[in-house]
Amino acid sequence: MRALLASLRDGRGFDISLISITMTFLLLFCGVPLIYNAIMSFQEVDIFNLNTFIRPWVGFDNYRALFADATTLPIFYNTLVFVFFSIAGQFLVGFALALFFSLKFSGSTYLRGLFLVSWVMPGLVVGAIWNWILSGDFGILNHVLKYIGVISDNIFWRSDIHFSLWAVIIANIWLGTAFNMILLSVGLAAIPNDIYEAAQLDGANAIQRFRTITLPMMRATIGAVVSLGLIFTLQQFDLFAAITSGGPANSSNVAQYRAWEMSFKEYDFARGATISVLMIGVVMIASIIYVRSTKQEIRG
């Protein structure tokens, strides 16, 4: 007993207790739900058996029903479009900004940091603001676009099935650009300046320097930023709730919103769990890529 106490105060027991308390917590509130989620996706879950653990086992019926549903594939396709264009937009704008801010000028660090305000805002507020900016008849974006002559008629961003998904993508690009820019700036700052100077002496122009020095040196950073972008984009929920609610007619619905809708709007928890299991699989793969691209960091 005394040896145990001593170990807790002054030995291995100290480390082990610190780490095991946290791990137990994470196991209870992440690990167990994950497993429970998978189990539910093989069960029949309804309002009546919601409170019992013993529910009818239905095998892959939920999965079959999911893919037999005509709305499922378009929603997965939307997810793909949403993820791809969100990441592409965030990354390109973020990289351009990071390159610009890497030119040192007075106040560059402060101004760059200011962009990050988009990242700390509650997602629902960002959604509310963009909902208003993108409003059809009175939205400022339509007004500006008409003023500079890009469009002649108002675009009904939120209620036109051809634009509703893009409304959320635009808001999401705005939301994520700053984070991309900050991380890419860190990567840019880590490239030693003398490489550029040497290349300049050898007569390489700016584009050549970018292609042969910046891009190769940034490979790990870019990998991490893109996979982080994938992870954050797949987590995006608030913007859908605040701008389109997945509508009209599921035209802007994506898997992570659909899973929630199934459980909490239609009370079909088994279907919600089924979509969740599939999407969690996708997210896990993305995070393995992320972990691999930051491996140097983990190895220290």
Add this chain to the structure above:
Amino acid sequence: MSDEKSKWINRLLVLIALTMASVYLFPLYWMFVTSLKTGSEVFATPPALWPEIAQWVNYQDVWQSKNMARYMGNSLFIATGVMLITCLLGTGCAYVLARYRNFWIDVGLFLILMLQVLPASLMVTPLFVGFNQLGLLDYPRIAVILAFSAKTMPFFIVLVRATFMSVPYELEEAALVDGNSRVGAFLFIVLPLARNGILVCAILIFMQAFGEFVYAKSMIQDAQLQPASVGLNTFMGPNTVEWNRIMAYSMMYVLPILGIFILLQRRIVAGLTSGALK
């Protein structure tokens, strides 16, 4: 000549940067301006960049009619709870993960990085059903605090671990040689040295929890207990026209977060970049 030239380039760059920052931050300005307009000014064409007379009364009106004090109180309660649990449980774990280098530590880190990515909207289904069975949903704010702490914990651990890595191990060793126990060295040497980094991370967690929506929306049915994010969602509805009042609500909701951000901007940016990469 060259000096004069670089001065002008500097000015030009600052000008471009300011332009880009104002374009990027325009949505925030638009929220602010809209919140000060009258109901008819909101729908004026062309939209005015500044209202005729600033309607500060919108704020008072929304604060009272939407019972915002209650919503903000609930947000504060949830955010404080999440921050406390995350810090209490996360700090020690981050310390151990920073201190050692072996196979099991790598496994632990890998698990934590994997947990960091689980989307809340996917985890909420099993959490809701499970909490319901355990009776935890009778205390819905506690349920949200627990669920969201599990979400923020991995992020916190990754960031705070980076802070602990920058505390030289020699200092701890010296404390041990001087007769401190491990507990003593951790509490009186390592923790104080890592204090600033931990504080910044705690504030980041607080800001995230202050804006949390998915768990609160799904688990808290009683309007008395809902946080401001759910209140905003209810306020907006599908066919709203009260944009000036919604923007006033949003302004009041984000003001604490904006305030913290502006005060601690430099530290937040530094803390964030240290953990996510290198």
